[in-house]
Amino acid sequence: MSVTEPATQPRAVDAGTMSEAFRRTVAAYGDAVAVRTKDDEICLTWSGLRDRVDALAGGLAGLGVRKADTVALMLGNRPEFHVADLAVMTLGATPFSLYQTLSPEQVHHVIADAGAKVAIVEAQFVSVLRAAQQLGLPELKMLVVLEGAQGDGTVAWDAVEGADPAFDPEPHWRDQSPDDLLTLIYTSGTTGPPKGVQLTHRNLLAGSRATQAIIEFPPGDTRVISWLPAAHIAERAAHHYMPIVFAMTVTTCPNPRDVVAYLSAVRPTWFFAVPRIWEKLRAGMLAGVFPEGSDGRRRLDAAVRRVELEQAGEPVPEAVAAEAAAGEEQFAQVRQMLGLDQVLAVNAGAAPTPRDVILFFHAVGIPLAELWGMSETCGAGTVNPNDRIKIGTVGPPVEGAELRLADDGEVLMRSDVVMGRGYRNLPDQTAEALDADGWLHTGDIGRLDEDGYLTIVDRKKEIIINAAGKNMSPANIEATIKSASPLIGNACCIGDARPYNTALIVLDADLAPAWAAQHGIEDTSLAALAADAQVRAAVQQAVDAGNAKLARVEQIKTFTVVPGDWVPGGEELTPTMKLKRRPIGAKYVQEIEAMYGG
Numbered sequence: 128m129s130v131t132e133p134a135t136q137p138r139a140v141d142a143g144t145m146s147e148a149f150r151r152t153v154a155a156y157g158d159a160v161a162v163r164t165k166d167d168e169i170c171l172t173w174s175g176l177r178d179r180v181d182a183l184a185g186g187l188a189g190l191g192v193r194k195a196d197t198v199a200l201m202l203g204n205r206p207e208f209h210v211a212d213l214a215v216m217t218l219g220a221t222p223f224s225l226y227q228t229l230s231p232e233q234v235h236h237v238i239a240d241a242g243a244k245v246a247i248v249e250a251q252f253v254s255v256l257r258a259a260q261q262l263g264l265p266e267l268k269m270l271v272v273l274e275g276a277q278g279d280g281t282v283a284w285d286a287v288e289g290a291d292p293a294f295d296p297e298p299h300w301r302d303q304s305p306d307d308l309l310t311l312i313y314t315s316g317t318t319g320p321p322k323g324v325q326l327t328h329r330n331l332l333a334g335s336r337a338t339q340a341i342i343e344f345p346p347g348d349t350r351v352i353s354w355l356p357a358a359h360i361a362e363r364a365a366h367h368y369m370p371i372v373f374a375m376t377v378t379t380c381p382n383p384r385d386v387v388a389y390l391s392a393v394r395p396t397w398f399f400a401v402p403r404i405w406e407k408l409r410a411g412m413l414a415g416v417f418p419e420g421s422d423g424r425r426r427l428d429a430a431v432r433r434v435e436l437e438q439a440g441e442p443v444p445e446a447v448a449a450e451a452a453a454g455e456e457q458f459a460q461v462r463q464m465l466g467l468d469q470v471l472a473v474n475a476g477a478a479p480t481p482r483d484v485i486l487f488f489h490a491v492g493i494p495l496a497e498l499w500g501m502s503e504t505c506g507a508g509t510v511n512p513n514d515r516i517k518i519g520t521v522g523p524p525v526e527g528a529e530l531r532l533a534d535d536g537e538v539l540m541r542s543d544v545v546m547g548r549g550y551r552n553l554p555d556q557t558a559e560a561l562d563a564d565g566w567l568h569t570g571d572i573g574r575l576d577e578d579g580y581l582t583i584v585d586r587k588k589e590i591i592i593n594a595a596g597k598n599m600s601p602a603n604i605e606a607t608i609k610s611a612s613p614l615i616g617n618a619c620c621i622g623d624a625r626p627y628n629t630a631l632i633v634l635d636a637d638l639a640p641a642w643a644a645q646h647g648i649e650d651t652s653l654a655a656l657a658a659d660a661q662v663r664a665a666v667q668q669a670v671d672a673g674n675a676k677l678a679r680v681e682q683i684k685t686f687t688v689v690p691g692d693w694v695p696g697g698e699e700l701t702p703t704m705k706l707k708r709r710p711i712g713a714k715y716v717q718e719i720e721a722m723y724g725g
Contacts, residue, residue, distance in 0.1 A: 139372050140336055144328040145309055146216055146300035148372050153177045156347050156374040162206045163378055165392050169206045183214035185294025186287030190269055192245055194219030199238055199246040201225045204353045204379045207273055209367065211247045217300050223311035224358035228696025231258035237313050238264055240323055240552055250274040305329035306547060312360045312502040323551030324502040333543035334364055334505035335372040337525035341510045342472045347374040350395045354380035359703050361477060364506040365399050390466030398473050401704055402480040405495060408465060409487045410613030410638060416461060426454030430490035438518050458491040467493050472513055474498050477703055479602050481610030485518050497521045499583055503567055505544045509581045520580040530581065537587055538573040539566040589708060591622045597680050607676050608683060612669030613638045617693050619711050621719055629722040630686040631715055632666055633693050657690040687718045
């Protein structure tokens with residue numbers, strides 16, 4: 128099918144609103160694929176997506192959705208999410224997503240704070256929404272259920288989409304301005320109830336332009352995988368709004384645990400993932416392709432050494448260069464095996480990525496680069512340019528952003544990507560975060576080098592100050608320990624106001640049982656492995672290896688292997704896999720005190 132020549136159409140990136148950007152992309156790339164499932168059971172071109180969006184928008188208008196209303200979405204990674212979000216946006220209303228792991232009480236808090244009148248949900252979440260309604264949500268009048276009506280107060284999606292054939296979307300999407308509210312991103316609530324970050328059309332368009340200026344996606348020729356929670360800014364920015372602006376093709380992955388299999392099927396040209404995904408990919412390659420003592424491992428080690436020397440600006444000895452070059456054929460096979468042989472950029476964010484992990488991917492020819500951003504900055508803040516990656520940093524500020532450090536090292540940022548309207552219903556917290564000169568006080572402690580590259584030390588509130596007054600970053604310690612062994616799925620460093628550091632260790636739910644079976648351990652359940660002497664010895668070896676890379680005061684003196692797993696959205700992790708340090712400290716108080724002789 129032919130695609131309208133982009134040069135004949137106004138550029139979406141220059142639009143004033145995301146709604147206008149969507150219409151410009153449809154005009155320029157109408158026959159190109161916008162959203163699909165892996166098997167193409169659903170495959171929507173940009174024109175086809177527009178038609179479904181307008182049909183649903185008309186039905187939502189019939190339900191009373193008006194400009195400036197809010198609409199809750201509780202949908203997985205599927206094409207219908209993009210239809211629903213764009214339909215709400217078309218009306219000038221504000222779509223926002225709920226994490227699928229939220230309890231009824233948490234759902235109640237978020238919907239009450241947002242003031243949503245309508246929610247669009249999958250059938251599996253209706254019971255949670257109903258329970259939230261019983262806690263008091265008088266404004267929430269209707270649930271639009273994807274799979275069909277579920278009783279009073281619900282209506283089938285199919286009955287809404289196309290309900291008004293005469294609906295004209297144009298007056299609605301044209302009656303929007305850059306400073307209108309585009310979406311709400313509710314923070315993951317590690318230290319209290321989630322706050323609603325209010326992001327405008329101006330904010331998200333600025334974020335799209337800023338990221339594009341560094342990574343340079345070719346419009347109409349970029350493939351991404353939608354697999355993170357839609358309630359998280361990284362998913363919305365990278366796999367929803369940027370595809371709208373740059374006509375990317377989105378393949379939806381409904382189960383995030385399957386994302387590695389999607390890589391080889393989609394061969395994305397841009398892939399963003401949290402550090403745990405990169406850690407697991409590396410662990411799998413080291414075990415299966417580059418085992419200890421093999422020729423491949425020797426060549427990999429040489430390639431890693433080459434990267435280290437290049438990063439340090441030092442000459443690479445001929446012997447090292449030759450050994451690394453001898454592995455290029457195998458490295459190319461690894462890139463193809465992983466499905467990362469066609470990438471323009473690959474990024475990691477949301478938490479520190481261990482240096483060893485980044486070095487591995489650079490060594491095999493995959494230029495993994497860390498970036499930094501927050502919900503409050505549309506996920507954009509700093510990005511490592513592909514041709515000037517500094518391992519260990521999150522890169523320089525994105526285009527149009529000003530960055531400076533406060534006296535205590537806190538990162539301050541001023542830019543059009545910074546939340547235009549503050550936190551919803553929280554004027555005092557907005558005033559704390561945004562000063563009179565427009566600087567966002569991010570809560571992150573950082574360092575800037577001579578080239579303006581930022582290194583994030585840790586969250587200001589999470590810095591450990593031990594009994595001797597030494598400041599330490601628990602996130603850095605945890606990343607170092609985790610990278611020492613694929614057995615370790617999570618680590619939580621304890622040490623604030625303590626004489627030394629300890630750690631709670633969680634075994635990797637996928638790799639630990641496989642390791643145990645290979646070592647002749649019969650009971651491979653996580654509960655049994657946590658108490659197994661052979662497993663503990665292997666974890667001790669990993670902790671010792673991690674400690675060797677840490678300053679003496681940072682080292683883990685003792686640890687406890689916790690039975691079971693920590694899952695996103697559970698008691699210990701937020702939906703975005705950040706540690707809930709206070710709940711962890713309360714839940715495991717006995718284990719923690721035992722490590723300090725209590």
